[in-house]
Amino acid sequence: MNLGDRMHNLQLSEDQEMIVDTVRKYVADVVAGKAQEHDEHRTYAADEFAGLAELGVFGLCVGEEAGGAGMGLVPFVAALEAVGMHSSSLAALWIGQVQSALALEAAAAAQVGDVVGGAEKAAFVGPEHGLVLASGRISGRARVVVGGGEATQFVVAAVENGAPVLAVVAATAIERTPLLALGLASAACTAVTFANSQATVVATGAAAIAAIRKAQVAGWIGTAATAVGGAQGSITVARKHAAERIAFGKPLLVQEAVQRKLVEARRAADAARHLAWHAARVADLGQDATEAAIGARLMAVDAMVAAADEGIQILGGFGYVVEYHVERHYRDGKMFDVLDGGGEALRNRLAAMQFA
Secondary structure, three states, X not given: OXXXXXXXXXXXXXXXXXXXXXXXXHHHHXXXXXXXXXXXXXXXXXXXXXXXXXXXXXXXXOOHHHOOOOOOHHHHHHHHHHHHOOOHHHHHHHHHHHHHHHHHHHOOOOOHHHHHHOOOOEEEEOHHHOOEEEOOEEEEEEEEEOOOOOOOEEEEEXXXXXXXXXXEEEHHHOEEEEOOOOOOOOOOOEXXXXXXXXXXXXXXXXHHHHHHHHHHHHHHHHHHHHHHHHHHHHHHHHHHHHHHOEEOOEEHHHXXXXXXXXXXXXXXXXXXXXXXHHHHHHHHOOOOOHHHHHHHHHHHHHHHHHHHHHHHHHHHHHHHOHHHOHHHHHHXXXXXXXXXXXXXXXXXXXXXXXXX
């Protein structure tokens, strides 16, 4: 445990630590060795996703009454860091499953049990896609849905007569178009068309607003944690290479310019990590974590991209080779920046909240 882990904001309870350690071991034993191959061949991380289901972590943040563990977002954040360090794709799939479970739990929907247990592979489709519900059917197109290519169920935020609604749509009722996305290559990112698709409405009005917001906050915080892990992954690879690479008779790591790059990358990642954990704790206290969650997400994605960029520069030509992973972290970070309506839209939303 390093100094940062001993700080109060980053402490876990004994039960939470046990869960996170289980995920870290799973990542080390199963996920890390396959992430590159999945990304290179754009294969869906099916076995790894099923492994998370077997660990029972899809219900980590869901209350016990709904079949979950009731541990809140803090251990989720800690575990996602470990996953994100090796596979942002798997982390993004996990986030979508948790978003769906939390939204269904908040709506007291019967479908929550199947999502928590992993019997249904769920994808959350947020309000940024502008989908419309009329007479029990949803229309519109979501340009990028993480996990959409393999999901069996879509938990959808839509609008009916100008008011938010939360609905569930079976995969058989939608049209999918696979995407050759820049990043998250093994997360089955897909464009989804809802062509007057039959939907089951599970919440309307205030209940729908609360459920959708809960899923959004979890998504922003989860993305922040994953991005912190991705930044740490790039820093680890770059530091190892700099320690081993000899230039002009000495390791790159002793050069001040290289040290400065690593220091700045680490500083940004550490700051983002604290913001992510803070946002998770605010949410777990039942307070409005919207502003904290958006801020953490923006900071962490920026930190991930910057760390990967510095890693590529330190590695030189090796930085563009898939075996060194930093180019994948860069692509994944850029992909995160276009989700949730895009980083600029989130910055505008944060500005509106702070200066309205």
